Amino acid sequence: MTDHRRAQRGNVAGKMLLALIILAAFWGLFYWDLNIRDAGGDASDAVTDEEPGEDAPADDPDDDEPETPDEAPDDAPADVTDETGAVFSYLPVGDLLPESGPGFADDTVYRDILFPTAGRAYLNSQVYRYGGYYGALNGMEGGQCEAQNYEYPWQDTFCEKRSRDQDLCPGGGHEGLDIRPADCTKNAHLAVAAEDARVVDVRRHWVTLQTNDGTLYNYLHLNMGALNVSLGDYVSKGDPIGVISNDFYKSDGTSVPTTIHLHFEMYENYVTDGDDEPLFTKVNPYLTLVAAYDRKLRDE
Ligand SMILES: [Zn+2]
Structure with missing residues (x-):
């Protein structure tokens, strides 16, 4: 070349x-x-x-399409766990145990409250579960301290079947929610003020708080002999009210102890129909408490 x-x-x-x-x-x-x-x-x-x-x-x-279309969006809230590592979960509002009444599916979060007990809490039935009078109806025979009573998910008990009348519970029903403390120990777990309020009533096994704008909270079954508050006191959100016990006194003063829990009630102006006059009545605080507990576990 x-x-x-x-x-x-x-x-x-x-x-x-x-x-x-x-x-x-x-x-x-x-x-x-x-x-x-x-x-x-x-x-x-x-x-x-x-x-x-x-x-x-x-x-x-x-x-x-993303490669994993079923993946939860980035901004979905992560599971929240309590101090034992258990993931907090709850059944829908109005979803009561079988045989325990119609419930009342009110999806309102009424107020931004502090969860009314210190420590872990378990919302479930005191009457239709282990240790309750009608526990056997759902095959839940045993004592109130059964471990299954101290587990998530929570379950709504508003309008649970009772003989008492209540505005929102047709045929009579349970006009509050039952909160078990962290474990089955009496007089060991504090109930605390859900909001800044005044103690407007203390009677039998009731303590009633009222906020400036009228909302009422009833705390039942505290140890009435060792309350942290007296009638007329002003309390700040988070102040101790008393310890969760099983006090229950009939109107004649007879003591008939219940299970160890806080029965919690809330009164708000409630309207069932747009044209109705507001009804100042006990409302279902289930989702208000769910929101409060979720914030508590997230330290918000
Ligand atoms: Zn109750």
Whole structure:
């Protein structure tokens, strides 16, 4: 091969190399552009932000689906756990135990309250579960200290079947919610003020608080011989009211102890129909308490 031909070949090779470099540069730009677009947000952003064109068929959004479409969105609240590591869960409002009454599915969170007991708490039936008079109806035979009474999920007990009348419970029902403390120990767990309030009544096994704007809270079954408050006291949110016990006195003063729990009631102005006069009555505080407990576990 002559030097001339070698030079010619070198020339051709150089031109091919240059062409390859230019091609590679175009490909590089193309992919860089795609990557910038994809990195611009999550998959749903990519669908809406993408300009329609050959590279991003707007008529075929399936192409832009995330690889794991069932994954929870990033802003979904994470599970919250108590200090034992147990994940807090609760059954829907109005979802009562079988045989225990109709319930009342009120989905209102009435007020931003502090959860009314210190420590862990378990909302469930005192009458239709272990240790309750009608526990056997649901195959829950045993004492009130059974471990299953101290587990999540919570269960609503508002309008649980009783002989008493109540405005929102047709045929009579339980006009509050029952809260078991962290464990089955009497006189060991504090009940605390849900809001800044005044102690407006102390009688039998009741302590009643009232806020400035009228909301009433009843705390029942505290140890009435060792309350932290007296009639007329002003309390701040979080102040101790007393210890959770099983005090229950009939109107003639006879003591008939109940299970160890706080029965918690809340009175609000409630309207069943837009045209009705507001009814100042006991309302179902279930979701108000769920929200308060969730905040408590998150230290908010
Ligand atoms: Zn109760």
